[in-house]
Amino acid sequence: MTNIPSRRGFLGWIGATASFAALAACGSGRAEAKSFPVSLSEAQWRSKLTKSEFYVLRQEGTERPYSSPLNDEKRAGVFVCAGCGNALYSSKTKYDSGTGWPSFWAPVDQRAVGTSRDFKLGYPRTEVHCADCGGHLGHIFSDGPRPTGKRHCINGVAMDFRPA
Ligand SMILES: [Zn+2]
Secondary structure, three states, X not given: OOHHHXXXXXXXXXXXXXXXXXXXXXXXXXXOOOOOOOOOOHHHHHHHOOHHHHHHHOOOOOOOOOOOHHHHOOOOEEEEEOOOOOEEEEHHHEEXXXXXXXXXXXXXXXXXXXXXEEOOOOOOEEEEEEXXXXXXXXXXXXXXXXXXXXXXXXXXXXXXXXXX
């Protein structure tokens, strides 16, 4: 009879592990379950995007800092989603954060992007994605300049630039 409590304990441990895994999956997810206006299958995204675009937008990858030419883009214009063309950020809110990633203190419109919680590094971060296709863009931090104090740290490969 002594093995019953320990068996329960074991099952309890399995249960706890499973729910932790589920929680972690939710936390890091780009809301795969959510539906977005632009919705393609994984195979369709793979054929539409370059390898590095797919890695960042659809697999929540991160490009190497200073690897994107958009980091140094200083012309007036709009940065659009490389996945679906949705206008995301204006050159008017772009600034040099010194991080090596294109940085903005606000999106072109609050409805242009969506956010989720990301626990990939073991602590919560605010993940930001395109509101139209769900493509992962980067993260939002609270060390940005005025007037918002926000830093949208965006992977350049996730965007295309349209000069004004
Ligand atoms: Zn998009």
